[in-house]
Amino acid sequence: MFVLIVGAGRVGAAVAKRALARGHEVSVLDEDPLSHERLVEVEGQTWEDAGGLFTVGTALEVDALIEAGVQRADVFIASTDGDNTNLTVSQIVQRRFGVEKVLCRVMDPARAAWYAEQGLHTISPTQHAIEMFDQALSTEA
Amino acid sequence: MYVIVVGSGKVGLNLSRELIDKGHEVTLLESDRRRYLIVEEELEHAVQYGDATELWVLERAGIQRADLVVAVTGDDEDNMLVCQVAKEKYLCERVIARVNNPRNLQHFKLLGIQPVVSATDLILRLIEHEVPRYGLVHLLALEEERLEIIELEVQEGAPAAAKRVGEVELPQGSLIISVLRDGRGFVPTADTVVEAGDQVLLVLDSGLEEMITPVFAPD
Numbered sequence: 108m109f110v111l112i113v114g115a116g117r118v119g120a121a122v123a124k125r126a127l128a129r130g131h132e133v134s135v136l137d138e139d140p141l142s143h144e145r146l147v148e149v150e151g152q153t154w155e156d157a158g159g160l161f162t163v164g165t166a167l168e169v170d171a172l173i174e175a176g177v178q179r180a181d182v183f184i185a186s187t188d189g190d191n192t193n194l195t196v197s198q199i200v201q202r203r204f205g206v207e208k209v210l211c212r213v214m215d216p217a218r219a220a221w222y223a224e225q226g227l228h229t230i231s232p233t234q235h236a237i238e239m240f241d242q243a244l245s246t247e248a
Numbered sequence: 249m250y251v252i253v254v255g256s257g258k259v260g261l262n263l264s265r266e267l268i269d270k271g272h273e274v275t276l277l278e279s280d281r282r283r284y285l286i287v288e289e290e291l292e293h294a295v296q297y298g299d300a301t302e303l304w305v306l307e308r309a310g311i312q313r314a315d316l317v318v319a320v321t322g323d324d325e326d327n328m329l330v331c332q333v334a335k336e337k338y339l340c341e342r343v344i345a346r347v348n349n350p351r352n353l354q355h356f357k358l359l360g361i362q363p364v365v366s367a368t369d370l371i372l373r374l375i376e377h378e379v380p381r382y383g384l385v386h387l388l389a390l391e392e393e394r395l396e397i398i399e400l401e402v403q404e405g406a407p408a409a410a411k412r413v414g415e416v417e418l419p420q421g422s423l424i425i426s427v428l429r430d431g432r433g434f435v436p437t438a439d440t441v442v443e444a445g446d447q448v449l450l451v452l453d454s455g456l457e458e459m460i461t462p463v464f465a466p467d
Contacts, residue, residue, distance in 0.1 A: 167325070167352060191301055191325040195355065202358055217303045221337055 111136065111180040111206075113166045113196055114187030118212065118232075120145035122184060127159050134160035136175040137187075166196040172204070182208045190214050197227055252277065252314045254300040254330050255321030256287045259346065263318065264291065275309045300330050303337070311338045320346040324355070331361045362391065384461055387449065394454040397425070400464040404444040408463045414438030421453035422460055 108131045112123050115137040123146060127133045135146060135154075140163045146154040154161060164171025166187060177183070183206045185193035190213050197211035211229050213219035219231035249272045253264050256278040264276045268291075276291060278284040279299040287295045298305035300319070311317070317334040319327035324347060331343040347353050347366035356364045376385055385399040402409050408416045413424055413436045427436045428447035434440075442448065448464060 167355065169354070189325070191323070191329050195325045195328055195359075199355055199358060215302060218301075218333075221303065221333070225336070 108132065108181045109134070109176060109179050110182045110184065111172075111175055111177055112184045112186060113137070113172075113175075114185065114193070114212075115139075115142040115145055115161075116186065116188055117145070119184065119186035122186065123159065127157055132158070132160075134162065134176045134180075136162045136164055136166065136171060138163065138165045166192050167199070169199075169203075172196075172200070177204050177206065180204070180206050182206070183210070185209070185211045187212075190218065194218070194222060194227075201227070249273070249315045250310070250313055251275075251316045251318060252300075252306070252309050252311060252334075254317070254319040254327070255346075256283055256295060257320070257322060259320045260318075261287055261291075263320065264294065268294065277305065277309055301326050301333075303333065306330070306333065306338065311340065314338075314340050316340070316342045316344070318344045318346075322348055324348050324352040328352075328356055328359055328361060332359050335361070384457065384465065389454070391454075395451060396454055396457070397449060397451050398457060398460075399428075399447055399449050400461065402442055402444050402446045402448060403465045403467060406444065406462075406464050406466050408442050408448075409444040411442055412438065413440045413442060416442060416463065418450075418463065419456055419459045422456050423451050425449050425451050 110126045110131050111134045112119050113136045115123065115135045123133050123135050143161050146159060146161065162171060162175040164174065177200060183200045185197045187193055193211050193213060197209050200206045201209045209228060211227055213222065213229045213231050214233050216231050216234040219229040219234060223229045251267055251272055251274050253260050253274060253276045256276050260276060264274045267274045274294050276295040277298060277300040278287060278295060281297065284295060284297040296309055300306055311334060317331060317340050319330040321327055327345045331345045334340040334343050343361060345356060345361050345364045347356060347364045350366050350368045353364065353366060386396060387399055388397040424436060426433050426449040427440060429443065450460060452460060
């Protein structure tokens with residue numbers, strides 16, 4: 108599978124490394140060239156030597172998405188630190204490039220829920236945290 | 249009319265002022281605390297503090313009864329998503345979005361958000377109007393209806409020059425609606441003679457420009 112990940116923060120970079128280790132082709136797009144540092148492999152092997160791709164660019168620039176390989180992506184993951192960027196780019200990738208599996212990180216639980224109803228696969232870390240805290244509390248009591 | 253304006257920069261603030269002056273009910277939303285406090289001194293209860301991309305902020309502003317949502321922040325993603333949610337979740341029939349970067353126009357279209365206003369694009373069109381390239385100016389595009397109005401300068405020796413309007417050969421789906429000559433415009437009849445140097449306005453089905461341009465401006 109070809110996996111394109113936009114946003115190489117803690118989450119994006121970790122998911123990228125795992126996907127690469129699992130044998131997928133992985134391409135990462137981030138506007139900050141320094142985010143590349145998060146991708147350096149533990150065994151000292153560089154991201155590129157391990158087979159990973161890295162492109163510097165903004166998510167909303169179609170050229171950057173194309174350079175990062177959106178046209179042949181099987182899976183797209185939007186994991187920048189901005190909900191609005193993630194929601195916008197996910198919809199563009201889904202509608203314009205027809206990528207089959209689009210996963211979108213949305214911190215705001217309300218919008219994560221509404222966009223999920225609209226057919227976007229949203230993942231809300233905030234919602235997960237709420238549920239886990241709530242669960243921990245209820246087992247305490 | 250009840251209007252929600254998102255973003256209280258120069259555009260949003262001036263727009264809100266004008267709408268209030270015209271007697272409309274306006275709620276202006278601003279997500280920057282400092283800017284909010286400045287604007288609040290003037291607009292008082294007509295401005296609310298909050299990030300309009302969050303659903304509860306829109307709901308607090310009364311999105312359910314809004315007749316119009318205008319998103320004019322400096323951030324295209326925010327403008328896009330506010331309008332999308334207003335239309336699709338809250339079924340607000342009319343939205344207007346500001347496009348900051350004309351390259352993002354395609355994204356607004358893709359998400360079905362229109363009309364959009366892009367200052368850069370407007371200025372570009374004005375420049376095009378002042379300095380026509382190939383003599384063709386797009387005056388209006390009705391995208392939903394797939395109609396356009398264009399302006400062309402008639403060149404010396406063009407197929408249409410010195411012909412009666414009724415004789416000018418035009419593809420089906422196009423019509424000369426106006427002739428501009430010596431600083432004034434008029435609606436021609438079939439007997440009006442098109443002269444070189446005239447500006448003619450045509451209404452046409454989208455996509456016919458390429459067939460029509462050679463009739464008036466072959467070079």
